[in-house]
Amino acid sequence: MPAPSEEMMEAIAEPAVPEVSAPRLVGHRSVIFATLAIALVLPFLVQSFLTFQLTLVLVYAIAIIGLNLLTGFNGQFSLGHSAFYALGAYVAAMLMDKVNFPYAATLPVAGIACFVFGFLFGLPALRLEGVYLALATFALAVATPQILKLSPLEYWTGGVQGIVISKPDAPYGLPLTQDQWLYFFTLLVTVIMTLLAHNLVASRTGRAMMAIRDNPTAARSMGINIALYKSLTFGVSALYTGVAGALGAIVVQFVAPDSFTFFLSITLLVGLVVGGVGWIPGAFFGGAFVLFVPNFAESISKGLSGAVYGVMIILLIFMLPTGAAGLVRAVTQRLRGQNIR
Amino acid sequence: MTALLDVYGLHASYGPTRVLHGLSFSVSDRGVTTLLGGNGAGKTTTLRAICGMVARTGEITFAGQTITRSSTEHIARLGVAHVPDGRGTFTRLTVEENLELGAITRRDRNDVVDDLERVFGYFPVLQKRRGQQAGTLSGGEQQMLAIGRALMLRPRLMLLDEPSFGLAPRLVHELFDILTTLNKREGVSLLLVEQNAALALELADHAYLLETGRIVFSGAAREIREDEKIRRSYLGY
Ligand SMILES: Nc1ncnc2c1ncn2[C@@H]1O[C@H](COP(=O)(O)OP(=O)(O)OP(=O)(O)O)[C@@H](O)[C@H]1O
Numbered sequence: 030m031p032a033p034s035e036e037m038m039e040a041i042a043e044p045a046v047p048e049v050s051a052p053r054l055v056g057h058r059s060v061i062f063a064t065l066a067i068a069l070v071l072p073f074l075v076q077s078f079l080t081f082q083l084t085l086v087l088v089y090a091i092a093i094i095g096l097n098l099l100t101g102f103n104g105q106f107s108l109g110h111s112a113f114y115a116l117g118a119y120v121a122a123m124l125m126d127k128v129n130f131p132y133a134a135t136l137p138v139a140g141i142a143c144f145v146f147g148f149l150f151g152l153p154a155l156r157l158e159g160v161y162l163a164l165a166t167f168a169l170a171v172a173t174p175q176i177l178k179l180s181p182l183e184y185w186t187g188g189v190q191g192i193v194i195s196k197p198d199a200p201y202g203l204p205l206t207q208d209q210w211l212y213f214f215t216l217l218v219t220v221i222m223t224l225l226a227h228n229l230v231a232s233r234t235g236r237a238m239m240a241i242r243d244n245p246t247a248a249r250s251m252g253i254n255i256a257l258y259k260s261l262t263f264g265v266s267a268l269y270t271g272v273a274g275a276l277g278a279i280v281v282q283f284v285a286p287d288s289f290t291f292f293l294s295i296t297l298l299v300g301l302v303v304g305g306v307g308w309i310p311g312a313f314f315g316g317a318f319v320l321f322v323p324n325f326a327e328s329i330s331k332g333l334s335g336a337v338y339g340v341m342i343i344l345l346i347f348m349l350p351t352g353a354a355g356l357v358r359a360v361t362q363r364l365r366g367q368n369i370r
Numbered sequence: 371m372t373a374l375l376d377v378y379g380l381h382a383s384y385g386p387t388r389v390l391h392g393l394s395f396s397v398s399d400r401g402v403t404t405l406l407g408g409n410g411a412g413k414t415t416t417l418r419a420i421c422g423m424v425a426r427t428g429e430i431t432f433a434g435q436t437i438t439r440s441s442t443e444h445i446a447r448l449g450v451a452h453v454p455d456g457r458g459t460f461t462r463l464t465v466e467e468n469l470e471l472g473a474i475t476r477r478d479r480n481d482v483v484d485d486l487e488r489v490f491g492y493f494p495v496l497q498k499r500r501g502q503q504a505g506t507l508s509g510g511e512q513q514m515l516a517i518g519r520a521l522m523l524r525p526r527l528m529l530l531d532e533p534s535f536g537l538a539p540r541l542v543h544e545l546f547d548i549l550t551t552l553n554k555r556e557g558v559s560l561l562l563v564e565q566n567a568a569l570a571l572e573l574a575d576h577a578y579l580l581e582t583g584r585i586v587f588s589g590a591a592r593e594i595r596e597d598e599k600i601r602r603s604y605l606g607y
Pocket residue numbers: 384387389407408409410411412413414415416
């Protein structure tokens with residue numbers, strides 16, 4: 030048998046449609062357990078500031094999963110997720126500040142508040158497609174910091190000053206620093222949220238979400254209620270981002286209007302694209318990217334950090350047009366020496 | 371035979387543009403009706419109007435139930451499967467996932483597995499490609515997938531919009547054989563929109579000829595097949 034030509038090998042390695050869905054290796058049990066094991070020992074090996082940063086990576090990852098459910102799996106665009114993040118953060122901060130709510134209990138409340146808000150926002154937004162929806166959500170993102178500063182709300186929101194939250198100690202006398210405890214707490218929430226997202230996407234509901242993304246007309250012909258699914262997806266997406274916002278508030282110990290500008294929405298979008306649209310584990314790659322790479326850019330040039338960051342994003346998009354998902358798929362295929370899917 | 375689908379005085383418009391001007395026709399139970407007509411006559415719009423995808427007025431009854439004001443998804447749940455023109459597959463999902471989506475409104479999970487096998491029986495190529503992304507199928511395979519997916523709904527009535535479009539002649543015949551089987555053996559009624567009038571008239575029992583949103587001729591398919599004048603002037607063969 031003649032050896033296959035290089036061209037042919039390339040043709041085999043290259044999937045015909047660039048945005049092929051989930052590479053399967055990362056779904057492999059052993060990879061998941063190895064990653065979890067590393068995640069569990071990391072805070073004992075690194076400085077506490079890095080532990081704090083890793084916690085924020087997880088927080089971002091939850092928010093990015095939320096955005097991915099909306100954009101990657103349902104085909105709706107949002108530039109307004111900073112608003113849901115802000116709502117989650119403020120709900121948590123106000124509950125702790127004003128009514129002494131235990132920090133862990135703020136998460137479900139923030140999640141539900143954001144679900145309701147997201148669902149209601151999703152209803153009228155249903156009529157909008159693509160760029161128009163992006164614009165409507167953009168308006169939401171721009172309005173949010175200003176609303177948070179309004180003086181009638183100042184008693185609750187703390188106005189421009191925001192709200193300071195105290196850092197929780199590890200419970201049950203566990204021998205952990207505050208940073209380590211918050212990391213583990215966030216990790217637990219992240220694992221739960223990731224599993225739930227995974228199950229949602231694999232369910233009948235998830236199929237319907239993706240069918241709407243791929244072909245709304247055909248989805249309707251199959252009897253799928255598009256309006257309902259789109260609004261629900263908006264709600265669930267907002268819920269994820271709101272829980273992330275609440276966690277973020279607890280971890281950073283502080284909320285203020287200007288932490289939640291439109292720029293945060295863009296940050297989440299960058300994380301989504303870098304991780305891979307339509308691939309849930311990509312959120313962790315994306316979260317790490319948006320947290321560490323801007324710092325790295327700053328270490329290269331203080332004055333031009335924004336430009337350096339921008340160049341890095343552009344390079345990455347050129348080299349990995351499908352984000353980390355594409356990279357992981359390529360590596361997996363190499364390892365297995367065969368085509369997946 | 372009683373009518374399964376009855377359309378009376380159907381008007382439809384896209385915004386201010388009126389496209390259908392009072393169509394009346396029917397599809398008999400277990401029957402095959404074909405809608406013929408040139409480009410832009412309003413065939414696609416008629417199918418869309420039946421499923422509630424465009425603004426419409428008039429009276430549409432399906433299995434004795436008025437559906438003129440029903441939503442698309444409700445009409446699908448009643449057992450009307452629309453196979454739209456073009457390749458209406460869920461491109462990034464696998465063949466199998468596409469087929470399962472066809473049955474998404476059904477609650478009888480076990481039967482769905484049987485139906486999957488049944489569809490694979492009709493379209494063996496889909497079984498071979500069950501794990502492949504629908505967007506990477508050939509045009510003909512996607513057309514078969516769209517029909518297979520509609521079958522998963524267990525429809526009483528299928529609305530087919532130019533199913534032969536873009537298929538090689540041999541495949542067209544295969545497809546029409548399958549449609550015949552579906553109709554004869556499983557009793558699925560068909561409303562068939564076709565450019566290939568000769569083929570459609572062979573399958574159909576009734577035919578309606580559409581011109582700019584009006585029915586200009588209707589009759590038994592056999593009559594039209596045998597009436598050379600009509601064939602020449604309207605169907606061009
Ligand atoms: N979305 C739309 N908006 C406005 N006008 C439309 C729309 N879709 C179709 N039309 C118009 O409605 C008329 C009928 O179109 P339709 O698609 O029903 O024709 P058809 O009989 O299916 O033609 P073909 O054989 O070319 O598919 C045409 O004049 C077309 O321009």
